Amino acid sequence: MDEARTSVNDLAKACSHSADAAEWEEFVRRCVPLASLVAVRVSRLWLNAPSPATVDDIVQEVFLKLCEQERRILKDFEPRGDDSFLGLLRLVSASVANDYFRRIYSAKRGGKVVITPLADGDTQWSAASAHPAAQMQRSTLLAQLDRRLRSALDVIGERDRAFFWLYYRQGFTAEEIAGMSAAGLTAKGVESALRRVTLWLRGEVEPAKLEESPPPG
Numbered sequence: 650m651d652e653a654r655t656s657v658n659d660l661a662k663a664c665s666h667s668a669d670a671a672e673w674e675e676f677v678r679r680c681v682p683l684a685s686l687v688a689v690r691v692s693r694l695w696l697n698a699p700s701p702a703t704v705d706d707i708v709q710e711v712f713l714k715l716c717e718q719e720r721r722i723l724k725d726f727e728p729r730g731d732d733s734f735l736g737l738l739r740l741v742s743a744s745v746a747n748d749y750f751r752r753i754y755s756a757k758r759g760g761k762v763v764i765t766p767l768a769d770g771d772t773q774w775s776a777a778s779a780h781p782a783a784q785m786q787r788s789t790l791l792a793q794l795d796r797r798l799r800s801a802l803d804v805i806g807e808r809d810r811a812f813f814w815l816y817y818r819q820g821f822t823a824e825e826i827a828g829m830s831a832a833g834l835t836a837k838g839v840e841s842a843l844r845r846v847t848l849w850l851r852g853e854v855e856p857a858k859l860e861e862s863p864p865p866g
Contacts, residue, residue: 655675656731656732657676657679657680657732657734657735658726658728658731658732658733658734660672660675660676660679660734661676661723661726661734662723662726662728663676664676664720664723665720665723665724665726666720666724677712680711680712680735680738681708683735683738683739683742684707684708684711684712684738684742685704685708687738687739687742687743687746688703688704688707688708688711688742688746689704691707691742691743691746691747691750692704692707692746692750695750706749707742707745707746707749708742710745710748710749711738711741711742711745714741714744714745715741718802721802722737722741722807725806737808740807740808740811740812740815741807741811743811743815744807744810744811744814744815747814747815747818748795751791751795751818791818794850795814797850797853798810798813798846798850801849801853804849805846805849808842809842809843809845809846810846812826812839812842812843812846813843813846813847816839816843822836823836823837823839823840823843824836824839826839827839
């Protein structure tokens with residue numbers, strides 16, 4: 650394989666089962682710029698001035714994520730157009746970056762976090778200004794939801810999990826998420842995915858905790 654002339658889609662599929670150093674080196678070279686860009690953008694939602702070390706840590710976690718479960722994300726990837734893997738990479742990078750900061754702020758029990766809520770209507774809720782007891786309850790619920798989603802990757806894929814957190818945690822609209830995705834989904838398609846994840850969660854978690862706010866659409 651001439652790695653330099655191979656599409657990123659083909660590199661992703663090759664690396665899903667290959668340990669060839671040249672293929673992986675080219676794959677990383679192609680992916681690092683985009684993963685770094687997404688890491689910077691997400692970091693700025695959490696920090697005023699993210700450090701290069703923070704961005705590097707997130708990018709490393711992105712590649713660890715791609716290699717999890719025997720490279721499941723790479724193996725499950727189905728090309729849907731030229732360089733469509735980069736769209737998937739955007740979603741994975743955003744999900745990993747948000748997870749990175751969730752861990753940090755969960756440990757600190759505080760921080761500047763703006764959430765599009767699962768409850769109490771459509772009003773944005775700031776963890777920094779919430780009552781401490783409500784904030785802790787909220788953090789516990791979100792952690793519970795994330796554990797459920799992580800334990801059911803055969804039911805809720807990484808793409809839909811990323812959609813869910815981009816919408817509910819970071820406040821992206823369905824239209825904005827559709828624009829980030831290479832899956833060829835419209836805003837309605839994203840809304841359908843969000844609705845499916847939310848309804849599944851309602852069946853897994855105590856219904857009263859999620860019933861206040863319906864999925865979009």
